[in-house]
Each structure stands twice: as C-alpha cells, then as structure tokens.
Amino acid sequence: MKTKRFSLRTLLLTAVLTVVLTAGVLLGAAWLLLGRAGVSMAETMVLINTLFVGEHDIQTATDQALDSLITGLGDRWSYYMDADSYQQQIQRRSNSYVGIGVTVTYLEEGVLHIEAVTAGGPAETAGLQAGEEITAVDGTALTAENISEATSLIQGEEGTQVTLTVRGTDGTEREVTVTRSQIDESPAEGELLSDGTGLVTIRNFNSRCAEDAIAAVDSLVEQGAQRLVFDVRNNGGGYVSELTDLLDHLLPEGTIFRQRSNFGWETTVTSDAQCVELPMAVLVNGNTYSAAEFFAAQLQEMDWGVIVGEPTFGKGFSQQTFPLASGGAVNLSTARYFTGEGVSLIGTGLTLDQEVALTEEQAAALSAGTLDPSEDPQLQAAIELLRETEEPS
The missing domain is CATH 2.30.42.10 (PDZ domain)
Structure with missing residues (x-):
C-alpha cells in the first residue's frame, strides 16, 4: 500500500514558512534600499490610506512631501516635478x-x-x-x-x-x-559678420543642439569664416550627448568628457582626429550653466578656444530624470563630471581669458535678442582677442 509523501500538516507548515521567509526577505531588501527613513515614509502612507479620517487630496500631499524630500538634499540641481511640470519639461527639452x-x-x-x-x-x-x-x-x-x-x-x-x-x-x-x-525653436544658429567672424549662438544643449550647431559651423566655414565665436550666454545647458557630439566635431583627438557615478564607476568620451581648425572663442556670463559652461572649459583646456565674458557658477554634477508612478518625476544628481584632464568646475567656475561686463541695458537687450553685434562689448572683445592670436597673412 502506498502512503502520501507529505502530510497536510507538513504542506501547510511549508507554505507558512515560505510566506514568512519571503516576507522577511522583502522587508530586509526594503530596509536595505530605503533605510529607516524610507520605511518610515512608507509606514506613514499606509497609516494615511487606512486610518486618516480628514478630507484630503493625497496627490497634493504626496507632491509636497516629495518636493520637500528632494529640496532637503541641499542640491540646487535636484528637484521634484509634479505631472504637469514633468510634461512641460519634456516639451521644453524637445525644443x-x-x-x-x-x-x-x-x-x-x-x-x-x-x-x-x-x-x-x-x-x-x-x-x-x-x-x-x-x-x-x-x-x-x-x-x-x-x-x-x-x-x-x-x-x-x-x-x-x-x-x-x-x-x-x-x-x-x-x-x-x-x-x-x-x-x-532652433537651439543653435549661425551668422557671418561683416568682419569675417562666424557667430554661433547656442541657446541650449537640448534636442537637436549638436545637429543645428554643427550645421551652422559647417555653413560658416563654407562661407569663408576666419574665426568662430560661440555665444552660450544665458544657456542653461542640456544633454551630455548633445554636448559631446558638438565637441567631437570641433576638437582634435583626445578625451573630452569624464563622468563618475556614486559607485565610483567612471566613463569617458573621446574625440576623433577630425576637427575644425579655426580660431575660436566662447562668450559666457553668470547664467551659463552645466553643458554650456563645460563646453567653454573643454575648448579652453585643449587650447582650442578662449573664454570671454563674466564669471560662471561652477557646476559639476550631472542629472538624470526618473519618471514616477504618479506621473511626476525626480530630476536627481547622479554623477560628477570632469574635463578630459580630470578637472571639476565645482567651486571655481571658468577661468576667463578676458573678463568683460555688460551694462544693465546691454544685458536686457541680449536676453531679448536685440543686442547688435557691433554694440556687444563681450563679442567685440572676443573678436579682438582672436585677431591678436591669428597669424599675419
């Protein structure tokens, strides 16, 4: 006569132990990933959703809590976006x-x-x-x-x-x-000035920046530009890929970008030997951030360009945007970045080759896009600086 291999009691006990063990593993993983503070926040959400009797909008409360959480990190580059703000950012970054x-x-x-x-x-x-x-x-x-x-x-x-x-x-x-x-909107446009200067205005490093900027540079070279001036004043930055694609087009062979994650992993981007061999300058001001600031630093570091304008802030963190289940998103600093030679701009900003300030009226005209090149002291200073370094014909 055959007997059952497992009794009902054994099966039930095994099932209970499996559930308990699985729950313990999950709780342990949650504790490791979330820490005491994260688990406490999750506990609070459970209490609100199950016991709170007052009238409330849980999404509004969650938005405020997440905003406070990210703000509390003390990093000006990290921030929380509700669903509407996140959609606006997606549109803005697409130009x-x-x-x-x-x-x-x-x-x-x-x-x-x-x-x-x-x-x-x-x-x-x-x-x-x-x-x-x-x-x-x-x-x-x-x-x-x-x-x-x-x-x-x-x-x-x-x-x-x-x-x-x-x-x-x-x-x-x-x-x-x-x-x-x-x-x-076009993130980058080129204009050939009467003195032979090719002026490339880069408004941001968001989608299509490299494509538009490279097209502008190539067109100016074909038109016979003698020098190039890149205007990244009031440029808040954008995507690393747009930055490095443009740098690769302009610069000779070498390392043009380094990035180090929280775990210490380092990635590098290199440029090939093909480049644009014209004297270059970059115009910057106090609103030149992130990729725009780095763009100027890397051209200067490789002796491919000079920097003219006003001191910059000195940003050295790169961010990633993480969509959330609520429809919102967190923009979080996830890596430190460095120039090809390993220099961080944090706390120092750019080293200007020539510091030139604008008047309030000139700065307002620059923001409005109405500052005439001939009346732009920073642009004219950059042109004069490049002329001093050009070989006599």
Whole structure:
C-alpha cells in the first residue's frame, strides 16, 4: 500500500514558512534600499490610506512631501516635478512645444517679466515685446502667492486662446489675446559678420543642439569664416550627448568628457582626429550653466578656444530624470563630471581669458535678442582677442 509523501500538516507548515521567509526577505531588501527613513515614509502612507479620517487630496500631499524630500538634499540641481511640470519639461527639452512664445522670469511683486519673445511666434504676432510685464491671465490677477502657477495658466491646447493683461514699458496696461500654437525653436544658429567672424549662438544643449550647431559651423566655414565665436550666454545647458557630439566635431583627438557615478564607476568620451581648425572663442556670463559652461572649459583646456565674458557658477554634477508612478518625476544628481584632464568646475567656475561686463541695458537687450553685434562689448572683445592670436597673412 502506498502512503502520501507529505502530510497536510507538513504542506501547510511549508507554505507558512515560505510566506514568512519571503516576507522577511522583502522587508530586509526594503530596509536595505530605503533605510529607516524610507520605511518610515512608507509606514506613514499606509497609516494615511487606512486610518486618516480628514478630507484630503493625497496627490497634493504626496507632491509636497516629495518636493520637500528632494529640496532637503541641499542640491540646487535636484528637484521634484509634479505631472504637469514633468510634461512641460519634456516639451521644453524637445525644443518643440505648444505655447505663445515668450521667455519669462518671476518678479517678487507677482508679475511675469517678458525677457524675450520668439520671432514669428504668437506673442510677437499679438504685439508683445521684451521688457513688458504680464500682470493677469484670463482675468486672474498674478500675485506673489499664485505666481508659480502663472505659466500653467498661460499654457494650453493648440488653437485655444488666452487673454493677458500686459503692462507696457511706459506703465500703461492693455489686454492682449494670444492664440496658442506649436512652436519649434532652433537651439543653435549661425551668422557671418561683416568682419569675417562666424557667430554661433547656442541657446541650449537640448534636442537637436549638436545637429543645428554643427550645421551652422559647417555653413560658416563654407562661407569663408576666419574665426568662430560661440555665444552660450544665458544657456542653461542640456544633454551630455548633445554636448559631446558638438565637441567631437570641433576638437582634435583626445578625451573630452569624464563622468563618475556614486559607485565610483567612471566613463569617458573621446574625440576623433577630425576637427575644425579655426580660431575660436566662447562668450559666457553668470547664467551659463552645466553643458554650456563645460563646453567653454573643454575648448579652453585643449587650447582650442578662449573664454570671454563674466564669471560662471561652477557646476559639476550631472542629472538624470526618473519618471514616477504618479506621473511626476525626480530630476536627481547622479554623477560628477570632469574635463578630459580630470578637472571639476565645482567651486571655481571658468577661468576667463578676458573678463568683460555688460551694462544693465546691454544685458536686457541680449536676453531679448536685440543686442547688435557691433554694440556687444563681450563679442567685440572676443573678436579682438582672436585677431591678436591669428597669424599675419
């Protein structure tokens, strides 16, 4: 007669032990990954979702908690984005978005200052100008309390309209209705100046930057440019891949970028021997960050370019964006970066070959895109510096 290999009691005991062991492993893994603080946050969420009786919006509470968590790291380059902000970042980094075509800054009194107006965009068509201020959106007055929501109020679906209350530079107010549309911005453009200088303006290092900048450089070389000046003033940076692709096109053979992760893993990017052999200069200011700042540093380090302008901050962390289940995302510093020779810019910024400042009026015109090259002291100083190093013909 055959007997059962395992009794029911044995099977039940095995199942219970398996569950307990699995739970223990999972809890142990959670403790290792999250630490005491992370487990405490998870416990708090469980308590709120199961026991809290007050009226609340859990997503709003979560957004505030995540924002405080990342802010508490003390790293100005790391930040949390809710779902709407994350979608706006995706559009901005693609250099293609639905909007009205203005670049704005927040003022303490609760208004939006128009820094620049996109050429050919809806705002320009409606008559908005750099230097003016937006004080209300669709009848909602902007205040210090709601100013952070202002850009969300202005944005909307393509083809819809938004009515702005605008204060002109003379202090008078008027209402302007603007139709939102798809705006495709070029991150880089080239211009051949009358003296033979090829001026390449790089607005950001986001999508298509390398492609547009390389096309601009090649076109200027074909037109007979004698020297190149790259303008990365007010450039907040962008993608490492766009930066290194452009550097590879310009520079001779060598290491052009180093990056070291939290685990100590180091990656390097090298340039091939093909390069652009023209005297080069880079224009920078206090708003030249990240990839833009590094671009200037690497050209200078390889004796391929000089730097003219104003001191920079000195950024040395690179970030990654991690989408979250909520629809939001965390932009987190995950690596340190260095020049090809292993130099970090943290705490020092760029070493200027010539420091030249702009007046307030000139800086405003630069932001608005209306500063004439002949009246730009930083550009003219860079051209003169390059001429001094050029061999006589």
